Amino acid sequence: MKQVENRLIVALDVATMAEVRQLVATLGDTVHYYKVGMQLFYSTGMECLAYLRELGKDIFLDLKMHDIPNTVAQGAASLTRLGVGMINVHASGGAAMMRAAAAQVAETALNLNIPRPKLIAVTVLTSMDEQEWSLLRHSTAIPEQVVHLAKLAKEAGLDGVVASPQEAPLIRAVCGPDFAIITPGVRPQGAALNDQSRVATPAAALRAGAHYLVVGRPVTAAGEPRAAALAILEEMRQA
Numbered sequence: 001m002k003q004v005e006n007r008l009i010v011a012l013d014v015a016t017m018a019e020v021r022q023l024v025a026t027l028g029d030t031v032h033y034y035k036v037g038m039q040l041f042y043s044t045g046m047e048c049l050a051y052l053r054e055l056g057k058d059i060f061l062d063l064k065m066h067d068i069p070n071t072v073a074q075g076a077a078s079l080t081r082l083g084v085g086m087i088n089v090h091a092s093g094g095a096a097m098m099r100a101a102a103a104q105v106a107e108t109a110l111n112l113n114i115p116r117p118k119l120i121a122v123t124v125l126t127s128m129d130e131q132e133w134s135l136l137r138h139s140t141a142i143p144e145q146v147v148h149l150a151k152l153a154k155e156a157g158l159d160g161v162v163a164s165p166q167e168a169p170l171i172r173a174v175c176g177p178d179f180a181i182i183t184p185g186v187r188p189q190g191a192a193l194n195d196q197s198r199v200a201t202p203a204a205a206l207r208a209g210a211h212y213l214v215v216g217r218p219v220t221a222a223g224e225p226r227a228a229a230l231a232i233l234e235e236m237r238q239a
């Protein structure tokens, strides 16, 4: 298993390169792995990826693709060419879509002779609580649906899933030790929940079986982001 430093992914949910430069410089060697999401990628595009790559940082490009199989597969091929370490789709797009994406990622990486990015499926967003879930009229409870989507993702050839730490033990039991579980919804004791619902502390997330912890605002919006990241890493180490 990787060292905790390589298992903390900090979400760079900011809009400008100036903010990226300031945060990454402040965090320095403390953080090795960054998540670039819609806000940053839609506003800075390739510039943020090039910057992080130049610094030797690992990159999870979190664009959560969700469309018909051909569109997602071609999108996944395009993202594979960017040379990032991890990309993702929504599992609710279906098994055929996930299979098509996995095949395109593998073929593109092979043709270009570049490392294949991990392809991950988002199960049920960690902001979703049972009340909001019931408004979508699903007939299953959230944990059951998360496990079902994780099984579909594994069968489709994906490398892992994004889920709440609360569901990590269930996924681990069904999908085995090598299936990657990436958990946002991580909040140190006493931290603001913001819009997250299904949360756990960093220690609890690791104990639950998460491979990677995604943490955004508890680090990036902290008065002292480096101290916040160091505290999370220490908690992870103790766990």
Ligand SMILES: O=c1ccn([C@@H]2O[C@H](COP(=O)(O)O)[C@@H](O)[C@H]2O)c(=O)[nH]1
Residues within 6 Å of the ligand: 011, 013, 037, 122, 124, 125, 126, 127, 162, 163, 184, 185, 186, 194, 196, 214, 215, 216, 217, 218
């Ligand atoms: O189910 C999901 C999927 C993705 N995310 C992303 O993770 C970070 C979490 O940020 P915080 O500031 O720590 O809440 C954010 O970029 C989300 O887009 C998620 O939270 N839940």
